[in-house]
Amino acid sequence: MTASKDSENFDVIIVGAGPAGSAAALVTARAGLKVLLIERGEYPGAKNVSGAVFYGSAILEKLIPNWWEDAPVERHVTRRDLVLLSPTTSISLDFRSSSAGYVEPPYNGFTILRPKFDRWFAEQAEAAGAFLLCSTVVDDVIREDGQVVGVKVRRDEGEIRGDVVIACDGVNSWLARKAGMQRDLHTHELSLGVKEVIGLDEAAIRERFQLSGDEGMALEYVGAVTGNVHGGAFLYTNKNSLSLGVLGQLSSLVEQKTRPYDLLEGFKSHPAIAPLVRGGTLREYSAHLIPEAGWYMFPQLFSDGMLVAGDAAGFCLATGLYIEGINYAMQSGLAAGQTAVEACKRREYSRYTLSLYMDVLRERHVLTDFRAYRHAPKFVNGERLQNVYPEMAARASESLFRVDGSRKQKLLPLYWRTLRQVGAKPHHVVQDLFQVARAYLW
Amino acid sequence: MVMTTHEEKMRTARFRVDDTPHIVVDGEKCRSCAVKSCITVCPAGLFVGLDDGTVLFNYENCFECGACFYVCAEEGALSWSYPKGGFGVTFRES
Numbered sequence: 001m002t003a004s005k006d007s008e009n010f011d012v013i014i015v016g017a018g019p020a021g022s023a024a025a026l027v028t029a030r031a032g033l034k035v036l037l038i039e040r041g042e043y044p045g046a047k048n049v050s051g052a053v054f055y056g057s058a059i060l061e062k063l064i065p066n067w068w069e070d071a072p073v074e075r076h077v078t079r080r081d082l083v084l085l086s087p088t089t090s091i092s093l094d095f096r097s098s099s100a101g102y103v104e105p106p107y108n109g110f111t112i113l114r115p116k117f118d119r120w121f122a123e124q125a126e127a128a129g130a131f132l133l134c135s136t137v138v139d140d141v142i143r144e145d146g147q148v149v150g151v152k153v154r155r156d157e158g159e160i161r162g163d164v165v166i167a168c169d170g171v172n173s174w175l176a177r178k179a180g181m182q183r184d185l186h187t188h189e190l191s192l193g194v195k196e197v198i199g200l201d202e203a204a205i206r207e208r209f210q211l212s213g214d215e216g217m218a219l220e221y222v223g224a225v226t227g228n229v230h231g232g233a234f235l236y237t238n239k240n241s242l243s244l245g246v247l248g249q250l251s252s253l254v255e256q257k258t259r260p261y262d263l264l265e266g267f268k269s270h271p272a273i274a275p276l277v278r279g280g281t282l283r284e285y286s287a288h289l290i291p292e293a294g295w296y297m298f299p300q301l302f303s304d305g306m307l308v309a310g311d312a313a314g315f316c317l318a319t320g321l322y323i324e325g326i327n328y329a330m331q332s333g334l335a336a337g338q339t340a341v342e343a344c345k346r347r348e349y350s351r352y353t354l355s356l357y358m359d360v361l362r363e364r365h366v367l368t369d370f371r372a373y374r375h376a377p378k379f380v381n382g383e384r385l386q387n388v389y390p391e392m393a394a395r396a397s398e399s400l401f402r403v404d405g406s407r408k409q410k411l412l413p414l415y416w417r418t419l420r421q422v423g424a425k426p427h428h429v430v431q432d433l434f435q436v437a438r439a440y441l442w
Numbered sequence: 443m444v445m446t447t448h449e450e451k452m453r454t455a456r457f458r459v460d461d462t463p464h465i466v467v468d469g470e471k472c473r474s475c476a477v478k479s480c481i482t483v484c485p486a487g488l489f490v491g492l493d494d495g496t497v498l499f500n501y502e503n504c505f506e507c508g509a510c511f512y513v514c515a516e517e518g519a520l521s522w523s524y525p526k527g528g529f530g531v532t533f534r535e536s
Contacts, residue, residue, distance in 0.1 A: 042458075042528045047506065049536040115533050135528030154526060172508045174524075185512060192509050194485045196451070197535045198444065241535070254479040254513050261448055261485060268444055277444045285451035286536035287485030287505045289512075 010036045012340045013151055013162035014130075015138045015175055017044035017122040018114075019054075019326045020310025021168035023333030024340070025125035025132075026063060031341040035130040036162065037122065038153065040137045045118030048170075049195060049288035051234050051243060053077055053218050054117070055109035056327030059334075064124060068107065072116040074238035075216025076107040079209065082321075083272065085223035086394035090272035092219075103215070111216045111236045111243065112326075113197070140178045141165060141306065147349065148179060148305030163349050164340040165306045168333060171289045173299070173312035181308060182299035187251035188381070189293035191231060191318070194260040195245030198280035202240045208276055209237055220323065223390030225267045229256050230386045233267050234323070235276065241283060242276070244268070247290060249381050260287070290325070292318040292381070295374035301361070302354040307336040315366060319376035320385075321440065328366055335360035376439040384424060384432055392422045448487050452503055459502045460529040464522075465510070469496035471519035479513035480520070505531050 012028045014021045017039035025037040041047040057076075060067045068076075083092040102108050126132050142150040142159055150161035167175040171190070176182035209217045221233040231248035246263040253260060268277055291297055291314040298314050301307065309315070310329035317324045339357040343349050361367045379385060396418040399409070409417075419429065472478060473495040480489040480497065486505050490498040497519075504525075511522040524530070 040524055040527050042532055046532045047530070049533060113535050115535060137524050137527045139523075172511075187512050190509075190512060192483060192485060192507065195536060196446075243536075250483065250509060250512055253483050254477070257482050259482055259487070261451065261487070265445060274444075280444050282444070282446050282450065282454055284454045284533065284535040285446075286455065286533050287507050287509075289507050289509060 008161070010034050010160065010162035011344045012036070012164045012166065013038065013160060014166045014168055015151060016168035016170055016310070016312070017132065018048055018118055018168060018170065018310060018329060019121060020312070020329040020333035020336075021166070022118070022121040022125045023330045024166050024168060024309060024337035025122070025130040026128050027334050027337035028340050029125060029128040029130040033341065033344055036160065037125060037130050037132045038136050038138055038151070039122070039132065039134045042135050043115075043119050044122035044132070044134070045115035048114040048118050049193070049286045050114050050326060051195075051236055051245065051323070052112050052114055052326065053109045053236055054112050054326045055324055056330050057106045057109060059327060059330055061106040066105065068105070068110060071120050072113070074111040074113065075211070075214050076103070077109040077111065077218050078102045078215045079211070079217040081217070081219040083219060083221045084390035084393050085221055085225050085270065085272060086391045086398070087224045088271065089394040089398050091394055091397050109218075111218070111238050113238065113243075138169065138175060141175065146304055148303065151175075163305070164343055164354070166336045166340065167306065167308045167312050168310045168329075169312050171291045171311040173308065176299045176308045176312055179303065179306055181303055181306070185291070185297060187254060188249060189291065189297045190250045191247045191290045191292050192250055192253060192260055192287065193245050193247045193290055194264050194285070194287045195243060196264065196285050197238070197283045198242045198244065198277055199240065199283045200242055200277070200280040204279070205237050205240070205242070211237065221267075222320070222386070223394060225270060226263055226386070227256065227258060227266070228387055229253055229258050229263065230381045230383075231263075235273065242280060244277065249292070250289070290318065291316050292377050294318065294377050295370045302351055302357045304351045304354075305349045307339060307354060307357050309333045309336040315370070317369060317373060318380065319373045319439070320380040328369075331364040331366050332361060335364050335366065373439065375435070379435045379439045382435075384428060388422050388424050392418050392424070395422070452486060455503070455505070456532045456534065457503055458529050458532065460525050462526070463501040464506075464525040464530065465499065465501050465504060466521045467497055467499040468519050469498060471516050472497035475516040475519065477515055479515065480510040483509045483513050485509065
């Protein structure tokens with residue numbers, strides 16, 4: 001493509017064809033705008049990695065009715081487990097539902113494989129009239145009198161001009177940084193995820209996870225699986241494969257000098273996991289960074305001529321109870337798209353007009369959710385929640401359920417003793433109870 | 443096989459290698475780095491510490507995750523960018 005300065009001007013240029021970028025492209029193209037969606041991979045999704053469960057089915061349903069009939073989805077999630085691990089023991093909170101919200105359209109969430117899903121979603125934006133340009137890296141923005149008026153791509157004659165630029169270029173967002181909208185990120189704000197897709201027979205998946213038909217399951221783990229590294233693990237069921245992986249806070253991997261793929265092997269060999277993955281074959285290994293600090297790592301979300309959405313804006317809600325990113329990416333992409341449509345209608349692209357983005361983000365519950373749970377990420381990645389309590393709960397259960405002729409202890413002394421064994425101080429427990437309450441209850 | 447070596451893992455990803463490296467490590471600068479965290483965190487295991495204190499890096503099987511960029515403790519030892527469009531890693535199932 002040759003797009004020299006005077007030849008072509010787009011209404012909206014969107015950088016990155018993930019869930020945020022394609023959502024923004026879809027809504028702006030449908031409004032009749034001239035939209036360019038730029039992707040650095042050879043196809044949308046080629047560079048993208050998630051767990052992945054997509055919990056935004058109802059969001060997408062409003063844009064594309066019965067989208068799951070056409071899209072490459074794996075299974076709809078009807079079971080969720082939260083599992084606490086010690087090296088030898090696991091205890092879990094097992095949720096399963098056959099209520100309409102989970103087993104009937106539009107369903108609550110689907111397991112997906114990003115290279116397939118993202119490709120499909122970008123095709124929907126293309127069908128709506130957006131122009132998709134793959135295999136193209138955007139290196140910087142073009143600025144005139146402080147206003148962003150386009151992007152510089154790593155190609156000959158590499159300047160493309162547009163009235164609104166939306167950065168959806170992922171967690172590392174060089175674009176937001178080049179535009180001066182994001183600071184350097186710290187290693188405690190990022191987690192590194194390493195993941196494997198393991199092929200497993202469909203019948204074995206249904207049997208092992210007690211699923212029927214296209215039902216799926218999402219399991220999330222905390223505790224001993226990451227050793228002293230702050231993090232967790234996940235296991236999701238696809239049609240005929242499992243997606244499983246381990247997340248480790250970057251600063252903590254450094255401190256503990258732990259290699260991420262060693263944690264992954266440890267996870268697969270844990271007695272609670274090994275029977276679930278037995279007999280499977282490795283299909284793909286991958287890795288990606290996750291922005292986990294939420295509210296406290298948001299960039300400047302709008303500036304003159306530019307908006308930031310998706311992981312680039314840090315819209316990943318990692319609270320322990322929820323690890324959600326794709327739905328917020330989509331919501332923020334739609335919010336940015338709506339804002340761009342309004343700006344183009346008014347022909348005003350200043351920060352004053354684009355500040356509308358904040359209102360739409362609130363309406364779409366992005367900023368409200370992140371504000372509500374703003375204390376959670378720090379707590380979840382805290383020392384005791386990571387390394388003490390899950391193991392304590394698992395150990396206490398070991399004693400609780402063991403019958404060996406010795407005297408039965410009631411719960412309080414049992415937990416108290418276990419607490420002392422794992423080295424927790426009483427005043428820490430009181431502090432943490434307050435932190436839990438503040439992070440999750442009100 | 444469920445338990446896999448790092449080499450077996452790396453064979454599953456597909457890479458289209460550009461002639462020009464997108465990440466350049468100045469191994470000499472790494473001599474004075476006491477931690478060399480890049481070696482630890484790189485999920486593809488592409489950093490190798492040598493006996494003389496320098497660090498060797500091969501960009502060819504890079505996942506482009508950015509972890510090395512954030513943990514690098516030595517000013518100017520590592521320059522980071524994405525590979526040219528269409529090059530680098532291509533995931534098919536993740």
